[in-house]
Amino acid sequence: MLTSRIFLTEECLNIKRLLDDTLRHAYGSAKSEEFYKECRARLNSLSAQVDVIDETNLPEIHTLAIQIHILSDKITKIERSHIGELSWPFALVIKEMALEVCRESVAAANEEDPLFFFSANGGMFVYAVSPERAAALSRRRIFNVVFPRSFKYQVLLHTILGHEIGHVAYAYHELKHELETKVTSVLLHGSPFTSTSDFKDWLDKTYKLNLSDPALNDAFARWRQEYFCDLFGLLIMGPSFLPAYRSLFHLLDHTGSRYSATHPPIMSRYSMLQDALTFLSWEKWEGVDHQNLRQPLNSMYEPMRQHVSSIPAPMRILDSQQVEAATTALRDILKRMGNTLYVHPKPDELNEIVSALLSGTPAICTKLKVTRSKLKKRYVVNDPIDFRHILFAGWLTIYHDARDREELSLFKINRLCDRSILHQDAINTWTEHFEKEPVPKNVSN
């Protein structure tokens, strides 16, 4: 007789075949062995449980079936995470950043570093990171980063993933607790999102909405996290987070007032981001005199400013002083996490990158320097460029008045930025693994 237990035993064997089949592909961003071993360990654990389960214990069999289903789904997604479907230089920098965010919590939870795989999906609004909660089965968590397939080279829009990395941070209990108490609670203090009863009243007053208690609690937790993740995305990705955010969300909801069970209305989020932007002084950016930068800076921020100025008072939910306090607190936390906190480049450096992009070349421009000795020997210098500065420059190029003259389409600018990130990866690989160019002592430009 084909019992449920025998069926699951057979399915475990099917998944074993599926897992072996994944070895045919160069999937994930390298390190396929680690994915294989992790999934194999999970499968072995599930198979062992299926072998000894009581045929009559239907609830437990159901639980195992769900876990086997989830594992099968994950292996299939990993198998499909084909490197050719996404911009892998960008994927690498995102993975590094997410690992920096996790690292402290991983150590605290006595876990190994999580595994990240990148997959493409259909649709424009599918950016996501699916964080895995710690499970008894797993030795390592596996996070799936999802890009829109059609945006393979639209790296300027990919800055939206800064928001999603915020969800990764929330997946770790230790870090979540600190972020909740030091950032989210401060950010939302005095707002309707302080308690579920205040939230319930606000929903009723604003939307004439009366949710059941489970739905209310769920929306309360999710909305709070969304505000936090917006601020997180801004602080780790820098100014280029804003135009990407606005480009996508304006298409998703041009009124800005719609809400869902998982996401608060966009207008209230715009308002919060504008407050943070003002506090960070990124709009004014004292000392930037280059017309090459000033004009596109103004043009880039203007649509957001106009948008926010039209937001009605009821949608300006968060207090600007609370936004400032939360921004300060989050910056302090991010400073602990390697290079995750975005820091502005020097205006001259940014100006050089914008000029390079405007002339239709990538941002990485090898410099030649000359020794001051009599021999006047030349040597090369490749100053490292943070990928976020490349993206910032990319957005400024899009908003630059000279772009049309240079016939630079959005596609070309995105691809030049993508190429720049690739070049930086080449320089990093060279520096990390190969003999370094000896630097003469007496050097002039």
Place this chain on the structure above:
Amino acid sequence: MSVISSTRVLDLIQQGKMYLSPILCMEQIGAISVDLRLGNMALLVRGSGTSHVDPRVYANHDAHGTSRTQRQKFDQHEFMFREQFLLHPGSLALVPTLEWIKLPTNVKGVVTARSCWAREGLNIATANFINPGYNGIITLELSNLGQIPIALFAGMRIAQIAFHDVTPDALGEFAASQFQMSFEPRAGNIAKHDRSFIPFQSGNRKRRKSKRP
């Protein structure tokens, strides 16, 4: 038309009149040439994709058919740094250079194999002129003339480019290359401007008519 010494090439780069980047070390610069590195992609001819190269496919107005044939002709592989890519004997691969290049309108480039690789059987095919004013990656047509596969890694120096003066400037009077501002290798159009000699459409129509009762 004279070969430009690397001293002048470096001057042009330093003055911002030529773009060639990234240059990772001075060992890349020879007396009259600059070494080029393998980029991170390869288009490999798919044996099952097409039966033969046929100019009629390129001259066809049928966008779907042309595009499908061109796309199915090659398998596209992307590989990261320090990942291996094998080139088998007799196979052809279109690969990009790692470097991006932007030439002034009075300089042309000539790409050849590096002799150390040529001695291992790696051939960099003959379409090696880079037009004045070109801006983009350079596509290399690699083939393995030896008897055993060759392992290649992105970032390795496999080709070299020499530069020549062009007088007077070559901008404006002539059509820009069909590959201007390439980001990755792709097949060219072998039938472009030669449609007069490709008798594909009328032949098809005549055959169809003759089948009618």
